[in-house]
Amino acid sequence: MEGSSSLQQVSCRAKGGAPGFKVAILGAAGGIGQPLAMLMKMNPLVSVLHLYDVVNSPGVTADISHMDTGAVVISLSLSLWGHVLLYNVNHGLVRGFLGQSQLEDALIGMDLVIIPAGVPRKPGMTRDDLFNINAGIVKTLCEGITKCCPDAIVNLISNPVNSTVPIAAEVFKKAGTYDPKRLLGVTMLDVVRANTFVAEVMGLDPREVDVPVVGGHAGVTILPLLSQVKPPCSFTPEETDYLTSRIQNGGTEVVEDFLYLFLSCSLLGSAWLYLQPIRISELPSITEEHNTLSCLTDDSNFFVHMSEAKAGAGSATLSMAYAAVKFADACLRGLRGDASVIQCAFVASQVTELPFFASKVRLGRTGIDEIYPLGPLNVYERVGLEKAKKELAESIQKGVSFIKK
Numbered sequence: 001m002e003g004s005s006s007l008q009q010v011s012c013r014a015k016g017g018a019p020g021f022k023v024a025i026l027g028a029a030g031g032i033g034q035p036l037a038m039l040m041k042m043n044p045l046v047s048v049l050h051l052y053d054v055v056n057s058p059g060v061t062a063d064i065s066h067m068d069t070g071a072v073v074i075s076l077s078l079s080l081w082g083h084v085l086l087y088n089v090n091h092g093l094v095r096g097f098l099g100q101s102q103l104e105d106a107l108i109g110m111d112l113v114i115i116p117a118g119v120p121r122k123p124g125m126t127r128d129d130l131f132n133i134n135a136g137i138v139k140t141l142c143e144g145i146t147k148c149c150p151d152a153i154v155n156l157i158s159n160p161v162n163s164t165v166p167i168a169a170e171v172f173k174k175a176g177t178y179d180p181k182r183l184l185g186v187t188m189l190d191v192v193r194a195n196t197f198v199a200e201v202m203g204l205d206p207r208e209v210d211v212p213v214v215g216g217h218a219g220v221t222i223l224p225l226l227s228q229v230k231p232p233c234s235f236t237p238e239e240t241d242y243l244t245s246r247i248q249n250g251g252t253e254v255v256e257d258f259l260y261l262f263l264s265c266s267l268l269g270s271a272w273l274y275l276q277p278i279r280i281s282e283l284p285s286i287t288e289e290h291n292t293l294s295c296l297t298d299d300s301n302f303f304v305h306m307s308e309a310k311a312g313a314g315s316a317t318l319s320m321a322y323a324a325v326k327f328a329d330a331c332l333r334g335l336r337g338d339a340s341v342i343q344c345a346f347v348a349s350q351v352t353e354l355p356f357f358a359s360k361v362r363l364g365r366t367g368i369d370e371i372y373p374l375g376p377l378n379v380y381e382r383v384g385l386e387k388a389k390k391e392l393a394e395s396i397q398k399g400v401s402f403i404k405k
């Protein structure tokens with residue numbers, strides 16, 4: 001009978017001794033979690049994939065387990081009407097775990113734990129507005145990590161990253177398992193966005209662009225170092241303003257309807273003077289459409305670009321899953337012993353006077369092998385750095401106090 005067959009215990013033979021790493025995703029049924037799980041299932045470095053959530057992980061696990069890729073699915077156990085039913089979804093090593101009572105099983109023996117669990121922003125909210133809910137979620141999940149896989153590399157995605165990473169560090173310190181080399185706040189999406197936006201402006205292939213983005217992961221704490229872009233590029237002051245603002249507001253561009261308003265300097269031919277991003281709700285006279293809107297005013301002086309926004313349905317999920325997999329893959333390549341695996345991440349750091357800071361790090365067999373200094377900054381970046389540090393200091397302290405209080 002089709003309906004009941006999935007609930008019978010089926011003996012199956014998992015591929016014995018498949019090489020690769022064991023990875024758990026906490027929050028695997030969410031907007032980021034699902035595409036992240038799918039992409040990790042496609043990663044040849046992953047042999048075992050554990051999918052944990054407080055809802056819907058059985059369905060996501062069953063679905064992902066049918067993919068004929070290396071990381072495989074063995075079994076899914078779920079509590080139903082007080083009974084634990086074991087059902088084997090497929091041969092292989094993707095396992096689903098549902099609810100707090102299965103958190104420890106989800107974590108035992110993991111090499112890498114990726115955490116996108118928690119609530120996302122709605123229009124009008126800052127990432128810091130998520131603190132009250134997400135701080136507790138991250139605390140509980142990290143307490144599980146200290147018990148079950150204290151040596152795992154942790155990739156923390158849940159916002160506000162500027163505070164959740166300090167929270168995780170304090171939880172690990174309290175349990176005596178803290179190793180700063182293994183705790184990384186994921187800021188990869190800022191780099192992904194920066195590469196894309198710079199490539200657009202310069203007419204380059206984004207795959208060939210590398211923009212270091214340092215600081216943190218919220219507003220002005222996101223500091224793209226455009227003076228260090230590879231391949232070397234020079235930007236006009238207007239391009240620098242536009243790119244910095246667009247990268248810093250990339251998350252908000254997805255969360256809510258957002259406008260980029262430019263004043264065209266017709267006397268200067270194709271040059272655009274960038275003004276500032278403006279919310280659609282602040283400009284009611286402009287017709288709203290869901291796709292990119294370009295309109296010219298009567299005197300051709302204004303160019304308006306409106307992004308397609310989720311407008312209440314959450315924040316970035318697909319680009320984030322892509323970025324998370326790019327970052328997780330770098331961590332796994334480091335664990336495997338590959339040379340020169342370098343990415344930006346928000347980590348415990350002595351690069352500035354702050355206890356945490358995002359900058360380029362080299363990943364190795366035990367996590368972070370080296371944290372690189374910021375390198376030479378221009379005046380624009382030095383001003384940005386001071387603003388970033390001021391906000392970051394408060395966010396870090398908020399996270400630390402949450403555990404210490």
Ligand SMILES: NC(=O)C1=CN([C@@H]2O[C@H](COP(=O)(O)OP(=O)(O)OC[C@H]3O[C@@H](n4cnc5c(N)ncnc54)[C@H](O)[C@@H]3O)[C@@H](O)[C@H]2O)C=CC1
Nearest residue numbers: 027029030031032054116117118119120157158159189320
């Ligand atoms: N670091 C970054 O660059 C980015 C971070 N984010 C953040 O990632 C987080 C997740 O975003 P989405 O996936 O869009 O949200 P979502 O709401 O679609 O998914 C979150 C998932 O977490 C699960 N969850 C809630 N409490 C949990 C718990 N105690 N244990 C395990 N799972 C739990 C939910 O059931 C849900 O499936 C948000 O905090 C968001 O702000 C989002 C985009 C970029």
Ligand SMILES: O=C([O-])CC(=O)C(=O)O
Nearest residue numbers: 121189250251252315316
């Ligand atoms: O903006 C948000 O709330 C989600 C996020 O961190 C991002 O997209 O960078």
